[in-house]
Amino acid sequence: MLTFRSIRRYNLALVALLCIGLVSQAGYAQHAVQADTLYTMTDQGPIVNGVVLIEEGTIAEVGPATEVSVPSDATVHEATVATPGLIDPRGTVGLSGIHNVPADQDQLDTSEPMQPALRAIDAYNPREQLVSFVRQLGITTVHTGHAPGALISGQTATFSTAGETVASSVMDSLTTVAMTLGPDAQARFESPDTRGKGVAMLRQQLLDARAAMDTEEPTTDLGTRVLQKVLRGEVPALVTAHRAHDIQAALRLQEEFGFDMILDGASEAYLVADEIEEADVPVILHPTMTRPSGTTQNAAFTTAGRLHEAGIPVAIQSGWEPYVPKTRIVLYEAAIAMANGLPRRAALESITSAPAEILGLDRIGTIASGQAADLVLFDGDPFEYTTHVCTVIDDGNVVSTECK
Structure with missing residues (x-):
């Protein structure tokens, strides 16, 4: 005898079978x-x-x-x-927050000038309002982490903006090791106090890491271990350098140690484009509308177009400014670059396929x-x-x- 309950069970079973059929087919x-x-x-x-x-x-x-x-x-x-989906190839979203108060500013530790052991994945907050803000504006991927402002500020990582936990968001837990050359690496520390001292300190750190690779016992120092990954070519160095002579110093270090490098910021890259192209180094360029002051004093709207014309892979970032560490929207920055000499396709590439290629993100960008x-x-x-x-x-x- 069919009852209401048995009919209901039959209908639910039929629906389940139909769903299984749909799943198997499509x-x-x-x-x-x-x-x-x-x-x-x-x-x-x-x-x-x-x-x-x-x-x-x-x-x-x-x-x-x-x-x-x-x-x-x-x-x-x-x-x-x-x-x-749009890619923000360099920012601090998820470490820096929307309210710009000490409680949501984890993007730069100023206790020491060199801290390669710091990991973005340990500080990233996928529920930060700034993450959902950029997601609504089309940014599905952020390469984020420790900001410029220290000789070695830490390790960056890449996240999807859609996840609600770190585990469901992380795409690459160690994308680059972030370094800074020039006055921006000097202002917050007693040492270095000059460009020459900064480069010498960074060179010594790399020499020590390389020397430790020749010992029989593997090092247990977290910072040394990650720098050895850089020296072995497993992880690129992301070197922030804005002035032309700081860019040249970064290129000399890259040639000396043979690591893979991504040039970051690069406000005066147009002055040394031939050297950058010869070194085969890609550029994650400062936001087109960055405030021109300090080391970015000579930033130009036309830089992205000039680098593209020189054959240099270029992506455009949201960046980080210490007094307003919220975020820019890379779509708008690319639009201004397009209005100032960057071809339309290259402008769209600079926030999609170009950063994916530069950062080694194979499944996104196209x-x-x-x-x-x-x-x-x-x-x-x-x-x-x-x-x-x-x-x-x-x-x-x-x-x-x-x-x-």
Whole structure:
């Protein structure tokens, strides 16, 4: 005899079987993005009336609407323009907070001038309001950590802006070791007091780490261990240097020790572009609209364009300013660079595929089959002032739907 309870059990079982059938045929919840213009940041180029199919957090198919069929059970998201998720290639988001008070400022320890043992992953707060703020504006990935301002300020890391725990956010727990040359590394410490002393102290630290590699017993010193990773080419040094002669000092250290280097800040890079290009060193450039004072006094809107023209890989960062350590939005910084000589495609590359390549982040930065499904959907031209970010998809999950 059928009862209400037995009928209900039967219906639930039927629903479960149907769900299992759908999962087996099409994976978990599917999404499709349909955009009037789809910027893939690959050799495929922009696609007019483009479609992206997403399955289980991964891009399954990309192409024109005439070639890609959208499954009937997929959730469809429409946009005027879609791009890869934006990447902030250098900042302190998650270590520095939105309120700019001592309680949410963990980006720079000033007890010693060299602290390579400090790890961004131990200080990152995925629930910090600043993280959700940048996520709503299309930034799905942040390369963040210890700020410029010490000879060695610590280790940086890369995080998704979507996770609510460190474990669910971290993409790379040790991306670079952050160093600073020039006056910015002198102001907070008794020593170094000059450029020459700063370079000498850093050189001695690297020599000591290299000497310890020749001993039979592995070192237990955390700072020495991470510097040995730099010397072995396992982790790049991220060297902040703004003035031309500080950039040249960084290039000399890189040549002397043979480590991989990413030049950071680089306000006067246009004065030594030939040397940077010859050394095959990429640049994570200061925010285009950085305040021109101190070591950034000679920063120019045109620098990104000039570096691109010289054949130097360049990404544009949000940066860090000690008296307002909140964040800039890299989309706006790239837009100003585009208005001052950086080609449109290169401007979009500077906050998507270029930082992914510079930082060694293989699965993000482009829209292609097999890549992580990080996308930003706009209601107009991304570089137009009146355009809004309307949908943000991170690893296949819709994390923001409010037009900002």
